[in-house]
Amino acid sequence: xxxxxxxxxxxxxxxxDWEERDFHDFNIDRGTTYNAYLIVDEKIALVDAVKHKFxxxxxxxxxxxxxxxxxxxxxxxxxETDHSGGLADIRRVAKDATIICTKRGMDGISKHFDTEGxxxxxxxxxxxxxxxxxxxxxxxxxMLHWPDSMATYVKEDKLLLSNDAFGQHIASEERFxxxxxxxxxxxRAKIYYANILMPxxxxxxxxxxxxxxxxxxxxxxxxxxxxxxxxxxRILQAYSRWAEFKPENKAVVxxxxxxxxxxxxxxAIAEGIASAGVNVRLFHLRKDPWSTIMTEILxxxxxxxxxxxVHNTIFPPVAGFLIYMRxxxxxxxxxxxxxxxxxxxxAVKEINRTFEELKFDVVExxxxxxxxxxxxxxxxxxAGKEMGERIKRA
Ligand code: FEO
Numbered sequence: 001x002x003x004x005x006x007x008x009x010x011x012x013x014x015x016x017d018w019e020e021r022d023f024h025d026f027n028i029d030r031g032t033t034y035n036a037y038l039i040v041d042e043k044i045a046l047v048d049a050v051k052h053k054f055x056x057x058x059x060x061x062x063x064x065x066x067x068x069x070x071x072x073x074x075x076x077x078x079x080e081t082d083h084s085g086g087l088a089d090i091r092r093v094a095k096d097a098t099i100i101c102t103k104r105g106m107d108g109i110s111k112h113f114d115t116e117g118x119x120x121x122x123x124x125x126x127x128x129x130x131x132x133x134x135x136x137x138x139x140x141x142x143m144l145h146w147p148d149s150m151a152t153y154v155k156e157d158k159l160l161l162s163n164d165a166f167g168q169h170i171a172s173e174e175r176f177x178x179x180x181x182x183x184x185x186x187x188r189a190k191i192y193y194a195n196i197l198m199p200x201x202x203x204x205x206x207x208x209x210x211x212x213x214x215x216x217x218x219x220x221x222x223x224x225x226x227x228x229x230x231x232x233x234r235i236l237q238a239y240s241r242w243a244e245f246k247p248e249n250k251a252v253v254x255x256x257x258x259x260x261x262x263x264x265x266x267x268a269i270a271e272g273i274a275s276a277g278v279n280v281r282l283f284h285l286r287k288d289p290w291s292t293i294m295t296e297i298l299x300x301x302x303x304x305x306x307x308x309x310v311h312n313t314i315f316p317p318v319a320g321f322l323i324y325m326r327x328x329x330x331x332x333x334x335x336x337x338x339x340x341x342x343x344x345x346x347a348v349k350e351i352n353r354t355f356e357e358l359k360f361d362v363v364e365x366x367x368x369x370x371x372x373x374x375x376x377x378x379x380x381x382x383a384g385k386e387m388g389e390r391i392k393r394a
Contacts, residue, residue, distance in 0.1 A: 013061040015054030027289035031171030042132030045073040055086035076101040077163035079108035105148035158219035168226030194295040199329040201243040247301035255306035256285040261340035272384020301391035302334040309341035314350040335360035
């Protein structure tokens with residue numbers, strides 16, 4: 001329960017959640033952390049907090065540095081309850097603390113808690129708060145990933161407390177990117193980006209430009225989940241790349257199957273894609289975590305999705321995945337639907353509808369009755385090969 005000083009007078013006082021595996025349907029196979037930071041100066045500021053069940057742990061860490069009742073400011077960068085769940089209880093300890101948040105943050109907090117008698121200070125981009133030797137500057141991060149989101153920048157330390165942005169879901173005793181390895185940190189950040197921030201690529205590009213135009217030097221980024229970036233350029237570059245949806249030489253084949261007919265098509269398509277010299281990953285929707293699949297989709301040039309038809313419509317696990325994918329709005333993809341049916345089709349039409357909604361470049365689907373013949377499997381292979389060729393040309 002020890003705090004960790006990450007910059008002079010700035011401490012990590014968060015909690016490590018080793019057990020959580022399901023973050024509202026996002027598979028987090030290595031758990032997560034809830035990072036809260038305590039800034040001790042002439043005034044004391046707590047930046048973000050933890051999930052309610054870890055509140056005692058956070059308060060204990062704070063107590064090793066200062067008396068928690070002495071906290072002057074509680075900065076709520078984001079209202080989602082993995083960070084603010086314990087807010088009412090913290091405020092019971094730090095009775096005189098002023099809550100600092102965006103206008104939408106105040107609205108959200110008021111919807112979650114009885115805030116009667118709470119002292120708020122609403123901030124917007126560029127507003128500053130002097131707490132002694134340190135100056136905190138606030139930066140609205142609207143829709144990254146909630147309307148209320150903001151970041152707090154500590155000017156003297158060139159430190160960006162970015163909340164959810166640049167986070168990763170990984171529970172570890174290590175607190176810094178270099179300690180778990182930068183590549184591992186980037187891999188974890190990519191999973192997180194693909195499943196939380198993917199829909200906001202345009203906003204992210206704009207925000208990165210805005211931060212650049214503000215001319216604020218950033219030496220360290222401390223997010224609210226996962227490890228702290230001592231190498232901020234690496235994660236900033238990665239975000240810029242991911243936000244562009246620049247496709248790599250890669251395709252993803254995703255399917256579910258009842259009697260293995262759709263599976264046979266999936267394998268033939270995957271083989272065809274690979275024969276064109278394009279990397280391919282094959283996923284079964286009831287065996288592979290959707291969050292892993294979405295991570296591969298992020299930078300894939302092509303996506304083939306297959307489903308059997310059941311009761312004249314799409315197989316439910318595939319329907320569920322399409323909804324998940326639709327919400328995350330991948331872009332710049334070639335899409336191919338495939339599947340088998342017995343007496344009336346339906347699944348392929350549903351898949352194509354989603355591709356069209358997402359403005360994918362839709363190619364001719366592969367649909368077979370009952371079981372694919374050798375000739376039909378050959379056709380699936382050729383369709384995969386053609387998709388591979390198109391990915392290479394894109
Ligand atoms: Fe980590 Fe949007 O909460």
